[in-house]
Amino acid sequence: MTTAAETRSYAAQLTRDTLIEMYRFMVVSRRLDERAWALHRQGKIAFHISAIGHEACQVAAAYAINRGVDYVFPYYRDLTLALALGSAPQDFLLGAFGKATDPYSGGRQMPSHFSSRALNIVSGSSSVATQIPHAAGAAFAIKYRLQRGLQAPDDATQPRLALTCIGEGSTSQGEWYEAMNWAGVHRLPFICLVQNNYYAISVPYDQQSALPNVADRAPAFGVHGVVFDGNDVLASYDALRAAVERAYRGEGATLAEAKTYRPVPHSSDDDDRSYRTREEVEEWKRKDPILRFGSTLMERGLLRQDDLNAIDAQARAEVDAALRDTLAAPDPAPEDALGAVYATEDTP
């Protein structure tokens, strides 16, 4: 198990511009997410599943890997990750409205099922944990290509690892155990980022596992384990960048556990008042990752309050514009339901 102190140096190497860019993605994600909640309450979209509270570890994950090149197998709560990898706010909204031009699925999947071949974001289902073996399989393919000489070791234009994200509830699934086992047996360039927000819908973490940390199970798979504060961008980046370096060096997989919290219900169909106190939620809101990272940037003298305000205003304008364009986009034709069942051509 790695502690944060051993890896502290990576975040220190991030430039001012990069730090601000990361902050900006977090704010855009939050404003977009809040807009989706509002659109749902207005009856304009049928469903929303939120990334609020998870922005820090997600933006750190995007910047720790080779963004848009390394394979990513996200889960439905990865809005900030998807945006930071290069997916546009409008892409998310087109999916939320089930538009024909939804780039993730053409209006077939529920919202937040991110997918982009150009960004190597691989399509996932709604069944939790199913994407973990796919990510391990992609990592297996990378190792295979390296061993067979089909890919040069240091070619940064090619994927060099596979990252998957899950909630802690997914670590109760057989998919997780089997995929982690493959990752260990084959020393795969693989990172499993568990965003442990302590609740799988309503079921608390102590009903998922008898262990205090998900990552305590890393030795059982023969992979590296690390636990970090998932609401702290810099701590998350340190831990995840170390995992990336290990993967790139051929030193195998990492089970990375971000401790975080979801201060909103599981989805637009959930009511979290039935399973946790308002006091608990309020306490976590004080640890909000955006407030914390904004304060850090101000303490370091990188940004002033005016700058934060300007970033916020810009994010709101960006979301407004994306929504305008989305509303003008066409719905799928009914018979579009019949298309793309079988691939006819093999694309390498």
Place this chain on the structure above:
Amino acid sequence: MTEMTLIQAITAAMDEELARDERVFITGEDVGVRGGVFRATMGLIEKYGPQRVVDSPLAELSIVGIGIGAAVVGLRPICEIQFADYIFPAFNQIVGEAARFYYRSNGVWHVPLVIRAPYGGGVGGGLYHSQSVEAFFAHVPGLKVVIPSTPHDAKGLLKAAVRDPNPVLFFEAKKGYRSIRGDVPDGEYLVPIGPARIAREGDDLTVYAYGMMAHYATIAADMVREQDGIHAEVVDLRTLLPLDRETVLASYRKTGKALIVYEDNLTGGFGAEIAALLAEHAFEHMDGPIRRLAGPDVPGVPFAHSMQEFFMPNPEKIAHAIRDLAAY
């Protein structure tokens, strides 16, 4: 031409595809130095090495799940499930994931994956080494389901499956691995996935079957031709999904009588789909009851020889059913 057994043809197909395409690899339980429990991958690890013939952990879900992940990013996995009976831990990966990947990404991500599994009874395997599982998967759009009955077709169809851009389930009649022999062309050839094959021509009635039962149906058709002068046409479906509806319907329009043979349980088996197709699209050609000869509706093929033989259709039972239907 070279005479081969069914399993030799399957091994030859994998050997040629491994040699042809560096992206092809095999994984499954005991596929490495053991060469598979049925010896389907015998000699391949020696020829292609442990990177391309990979012994998996004993875990079917991830044999398929890892295969899906490797396939979507560009490799061409051949996953072996040791017995079709053990495919169920991977059911969600096959039905929920592999089958839906292309559709759910609106044609962006496809899954060029082959899943091989020996199926069927009559080998003393009891409940858990005898199952026929095709009906579960033939129900699922996005999958292809192939079940060959001759070495010629097994080799050509498996090579076509490896090159197919979609997930293909390739079920192999384990009872026929060594008992079914036939000529296989020397050199490269493919058998396309989809078209059925007229295994025997005839105009008195049509027998529809696949896999081991197609092999038995041809034996039965030869018996009744010689002994009774009944000319039974045998349609070897070869591919259940997508089904060759044209060939299925054309034969029935000629004969007006159908016997559908499968070794799965009778109810909800693939024969029901053939029967529905004939009733819906060739009703005016109907010249007798559409009949199904299948396994009884019990939860498995029993182990004891007497009960196993009671369960299994065989050439004699098929011949009897042909005579009965021909006399109707």
